Amino acid sequence: MTEAIIIDGKEFSSNLRNKIAEDVKTFKKERNVVPGLAVVLVGEDPASRIYVRKKEEMTTAVGMNSLSYRLDANASQQELLDLIETLNHDPAVHGILVQLPLPKHIDTPTILEAIDPDKDVDGFHVVNAGRLAIGTPSLVPCTPAGCMMLLEHSLGSLKGKNALVIGRSTIVGRPMAQLLLAADCTVTVAHRHTKNLEELCRQADIVVAAVGIPHFVKASWLKPGAVVIDVGINRVPAEDEAAKAAGKTRIVGDVDFVEAAKVASAITPVPGGVGPMTIACLLNNTVQAARNLTSAS
Numbered sequence: 001m002t003e004a005i006i007i008d009g010k011e012f013s014s015n016l017r018n019k020i021a022e023d024v025k026t027f028k029k030e031r032n033v034v035p036g037l038a039v040v041l042v043g044e045d046p047a048s049r050i051y052v053r054k055k056e057e058m059t060t061a062v063g064m065n066s067l068s069y070r071l072d073a074n075a076s077q078q079e080l081l082d083l084i085e086t087l088n089h090d091p092a093v094h095g096i097l098v099q100l101p102l103p104k105h106i107d108t109p110t111i112l113e114a115i116d117p118d119k120d121v122d123g124f125h126v127v128n129a130g131r132l133a134i135g136t137p138s139l140v141p142c143t144p145a146g147c148m149m150l151l152e153h154s155l156g157s158l159k160g161k162n163a164l165v166i167g168r169s170t171i172v173g174r175p176m177a178q179l180l181l182a183a184d185c186t187v188t189v190a191h192r193h194t195k196n197l198e199e200l201c202r203q204a205d206i207v208v209a210a211v212g213i214p215h216f217v218k219a220s221w222l223k224p225g226a227v228v229i230d231v232g233i234n235r236v237p238a239e240d241e242a243a244k245a246a247g248k249t250r251i252v253g254d255v256d257f258v259e260a261a262k263v264a265s266a267i268t269p270v271p272g273g274v275g276p277m278t279i280a281c282l283l284n285n286t287v288q289a290a291r292n293l294t295s296a297s
């Protein structure tokens with residue numbers, strides 16, 4: 001049996017970021033504007049702080065301006081809305097990202113709908129979700145956009161492929177299904193009430209797992225030669241006994257990677273697969289937003 005090709009999202013993302021850095025250079029020369037990304041973090045969640053710092057570092061690394069906003073964990077919803085309003089009107093800001101999850105006392109949909117859709121580099125605003133659903137160009141959610149790049153890289157055309165998306169979240173599953181449909185796949189979306197998941201999986205040329213359950217997708221479910229995209233980021237105790245005793249954790253995906261790699265033709269690892277693509281696509285969206293916002297003037 002041949003082992004699957006391991007899709008290197010880290011390398012792909014690094015190449016994409018180099019290309020974005022070139023785009024930023026050209027953009028600056030042509031329009032005399034530096035694209036700016038505002039990242040808003042509410043509260044002190046340690047994982048969110050790490051992600052946000054990474055986003056800020058990578059933003060400056062491609063030559064864009066990174067603007068950071070930190071609000072207290074008990075900041076009011078109105079304070080956050082006021083900040084968004086300011087950023088919506090700030091000509092130096094082309095992209096706005098409010099890091100999720102937000103504290104419980106803040107209503108996430110209200111916040112996401114307050115962001116100017118043309119600055120919504122996460123692609124979470126209803127207007128952008130709607131544009132994606134009707135098939136007109138828009139700011140596309142970063143994780144699904146990154147998955148599409150990896151799929152097109154492995155398969156070339158996706159036309160006529162059977163694609164199974166496991167998970168129906170608004171940030172991954174649903175937009176992923178829309179993008180696969182736009183690429184002429186036959187798309188199935190599975191979720192917790194799906195009855196014949198294994199059977200559906202066995203028919204899929206493409207499997208995108210976005211369920212948030214460690215090693216949920218088994219190798220025995222896969223059609224030999226399937227391309228498997230693992231969106232899961234699950235923190236589990238470290239393998240090494242001493243590290244585990246010290247409370248250390250590691251990250252695993254939604255797919256039983258070692259076994260699945262013996263059946264699939266190509267598969268993304270976790271870490272080093274989809275994750276790094278998410279940030280690269282965020283930067284890509286920011287350049288796109290800056291182009292769109294400055295083209296009228």
Ligand SMILES: Nc1nc(=O)c2c([nH]1)NC[C@@H]1CN(c3ccc(C(=O)N[C@@H](CCC(=O)O)C(=O)O)cc3)C=[N+]21
Pocket residue numbers: 051097098099100101122142233251270271272273274275276277278279
């Ligand atoms: N408004 C908003 N937009 C987001 O895009 C958003 C968010 N909120 N909240 C949290 C999630 C999570 N997310 C990731 C980004 C990069 C990696 C990433 O680079 N992962 C690496 C490293 C993993 C590690 O070692 O921590 C990898 O998978 O190889 C993962 C996850 C963006 N998110």
